[in-house]
Amino acid sequence: MPYELIAILMFSTMMLMLLTGQRVFGAIGFVAVIAAFFLWGDRGGYDLGFSAGIRLMRWYPLLTLPMFIFMGYVLSESRIADDLYRMFHVWFGGLSGGLAIGTIGLMVLISAMNGLSVAGMAIGATIALPELLRRGYDKRMVTGVIQAGSSLGILVPPSVVLVLYAMIARQPVGQLWLAGVLPGLMMAAMFVIYIAIRCKLNPALGPVLPAEERDIPKREKYRLLGAGLLPFGIFFVMMVPFVNGWTSLVESSAIGALAAMLAAILKGRMTKEVFENSVRKTLGITCMFMWIILAALAFGAVFDGLGAVKAIESLFTEQLGLNPWVILILMQLSFIIMGTFLDDTAMLVIVAPLYVPLVGALGFDLIWYGVLYTITTQIAYMTPPFGYNLFLMRAMAPPEIGLRDIYTSIIPFVLVMVCALAIVMAFPEIALWLPGYIY
Known part of the structure; x- marks a missing residue:
């Protein structure tokens, strides 16, 4: 299959998942890892998400x-x-x-x-x-x-x-x-x-x-x-x-x-309430952005490879x-x-x-x-x-x-x-x- 067609298929699959109400990081990360799995086999697919996570943490x-x-x-x-x-x-x-x-x-x-x-x-x-x-x-x-x-x-x-x-x-x-x-x-x-x-x-x-x-x-x-x-x-x-x-x-x-x-x-x-609310909301927003960046890195790596x-x-x-x-x-x-x-x-x-x-x-x-x-x-x-x-x-x-x-x-x-x-x-x-x- 031509790489251009693979790229179009990835985009269309991702957009379809987003339209069904899936979370952004879930749709993007799923498409990235599945595409890597079919393109480069077991090791390539698994390593892609892992290396993206290590890069994010560093x-x-x-x-x-x-x-x-x-x-x-x-x-x-x-x-x-x-x-x-x-x-x-x-x-x-x-x-x-x-x-x-x-x-x-x-x-x-x-x-x-x-x-x-x-x-x-x-x-x-x-x-x-x-x-x-x-x-x-x-x-x-x-x-x-x-x-x-x-x-x-x-x-x-x-x-x-x-x-x-x-x-x-x-x-x-x-x-x-x-x-x-x-x-x-x-x-x-x-x-x-x-x-x-x-x-x-x-x-x-x-x-x-x-x-x-x-x-x-x-x-x-x-x-x-x-x-x-x-x-x-x-x-x-x-x-x-x-x-x-x-x-x-x-x-x-x-x-x-x-x-x-x-x-x-x-x-x-x-107050205790102010501190707890601040920490809880900070944790929620930070985790959301971390997952999104992780998915974006994996998706970008597939596109670089293609x-x-x-x-x-x-x-x-x-x-x-x-x-x-x-x-x-x-x-x-x-x-x-x-x-x-x-x-x-x-x-x-x-x-x-x-x-x-x-x-x-x-x-x-x-x-x-x-x-x-x-x-x-x-x-x-x-x-x-x-x-x-x-x-x-x-x-x-x-x-x-x-x-x-x-x-x-x-x-x-x-x-x-x-x-x-x-x-x-x-x-x-x-x-x-x-x-x-x-x-």
């Missing part, structure tokens, strides 16, 4: 994954996010659309605490959304703000998705995180500019808070500022030693986890004669299409064995492409009919926000994100300057 930077996830859950379970929102409520309430702008700031800091979009969505939907609706903000505006803001969690470091990409693409995690900083802040700034202009043109979308709610003593204002910026301080304490070369990435992640625990203890919020990457490269560049930029754009479009029914980890694991080597063969920088993939995933999260964030919002939103409101709310933010993607594609230095400068 990848030292993977220790950052549970550390950063634990840090995020400690900060969210101890309600430090509540202090953040109170700070934005007081400091930005006097602007038209100020609370919506503050919510974007909240999401950026939540992203720096956790690295997962689900955490930002949960906090935004439970803390910010009820307050914004109660203050008379347009429901479609605020629904879009929370969905767009929560998507920053997979781009702003410490991004868990970029850790997964680093493992599959064999790229340094630290460089990928630094590459996501400027694009993430740029996208957040674009969201803020859009909200400010929209609310300036139509103040009814984001009314100013009454003066009596904002006029509190300056001492209280500065106290809130200090409490709200605590997560930023933790991030600063964690990242400065790493950026200056004083600590490794793993050591910095341990500093972040310890700093988060210390902050919760000093504020009197580190030579499928070279065959696809030859198809695009020699037989079809496509320009490398056209191929890159087609790959991004395929991510958006897959994002209508898959989450970010599933998308990456399914196509990374093909796309990552192909991107390198076309002469593009794999650090830069990791940022492009992440931004495209953010867009896919919010693309109907089955965008991941759309259903998360539907599950968490109050009854007065319908599915039509949720779908309509994301249109302007998706357009902003597409513009951000185009800017980063046109100017790669936006992503590459910081890691190049630091390293």
